[in-house]
Amino acid sequence: MVVLVRRAKEALIHVLLLACALVSVATTLGIIVVLVHQSIPLFREVSLWAFLTGSRWAPLLEPRSFGVLPLVAGTVLIAGGALLIAVPVGLCTSIYLSEYAPGWVRQIGKPFLEILAGVPTVVYGYFALVFITPEVLRRLLPQTEIFNGASASIVVGIMIIPTISSLCDDAFRAVPRSLREAAYAVSATKLEVSTRVVLPAAMSGVVAAVLLALARAIGETMAVVLAAGMTPKLTLNPLESIQTMTAYIVQVSLGDTPPYTVEYHSIFGVGLALFAMTLGVNLLAQRVLRRFREQYE
């Protein structure tokens, strides 16, 4: 009898835990279903090919055009620029924190850095709009537009530095002390130990950190809307106003777009493309990582 009760209890706990684990799976599946279902009407109007390869995005103006490339380019520009800033700065910060800084500096420095992650993104957006663009970029490059990709890249980059530095610091500190000692014992300098032993040994954690930061950069909306503007444009010039995929979704969902129109369905189409992009990045990174790991295993 006691055994039966215990078994029932165990089974119940098992089911509860499973249910918790399924929540995120179910949510993801639900999102995919909604995105696909709601974007089907769009693809009745616009062919998938035209959507993916068209270079003009004008869903609200006649003549309409639903080429998603300008939005993709805007997103890539912002996220790429942000990584360009955040990866070197974040990596250097984390190497400093885990390899160079004395214990007390690290104890103060790390929480301080993590505060950066807690600043609301709208604050970053205004910071870009009223400080970085007029006070920095336009002083250096007067042709910079009021809304521009560069300022958005910079603030998104700053925003994701803590993600990279904090996670990389954890990854570096997980590298066993014995490996560092082995390197020091063969007359390596601190820099050589950091970059040629600790960094490679922690590479899977570093890649995971960069991916998470990239996902944040791609998904970042508020700061980008404020700083980069709402002009879908297929350009690589970071000084012009552009629009990202998330910014477009905000623009349409804020306006008085009636539901079940083509422009309404277009935000789901863009959302689906965004989802596919992040998924692609994740899959790619996993493959890169696996190949890399084999070398070390």
Next chain:
Amino acid sequence: MVAARKPAVPGSALHLVPALPQRAPAPELAAAEPVIRAETLTIRYGEFAAVRDTTLDIPPKQVTAIIGPSGCGKSTLLRAMNRMNDFIDGVRVSGRLLFNGRDVYGPDTDPVELRRRVGMVFQKPNPFPKTIFKNVAWGPAVNGYRGNLAELVEESLRKAALWDEVKDQLNKSALALSGGQQQRLCIARAVAMQPEVLLMDEPCSALDPIATARIEDLIDQLKSQYTVVLVTHNMQQAARVSDRTAFMLMGELVEVDVTSRLFTTPGDPRTQDYITGRFG
């Protein structure tokens, strides 16, 4: 253990001159200039003195074993010799530690340069997660070795008695090797730097008896070219492989002597107690 030894030397003069050997060293040992010399060396972690007022000579091309119970300061003393203690917060050193007459902790000593000449093998095998070849070649490579790396790797692996086992798998990961092979790889890695001194910090404590026997044979061969300092808690090992043995207890160097003599007729009753297994 304090209780065990106190009655043996109540208020003995040994406490006042703890660092000196209790008898004259054998003539053949006294002749050579020491490679490493500790003079009234004290090493503190914060307030705790892990090594106290220790004076010890390490003669060249011999195996000097440092024995003693856990926590007696033997590893701390060893890790001072290549300044591996630098990475521990709050370590303070007083007294002098000389390597070829130069102060190891002197202001103009570069620890990176020092470690090129004083290599180390650790308690637990710690190969890099790289290939066997890279494990051996890494140190010379980062130090700008100009000769033929492949030859150096082969020579080092031969000296570490590992070449025949790994010559066909140099590009395989070092982590695929057995524990004993990994430790010999670590010895090869240290040897590849062409050091003068090899510090070995309980190199067999993580290994099985067969692997241990191989490492001990190896140490015996290495001493023809290198000065070896071997920390071990295994008295039999010290007796088997070392020429001289130093016995430490609670941060203090109790005595140092020719190994055969220290184990047969120790000069200090505490050594007697330890080697007969009364404590530790």
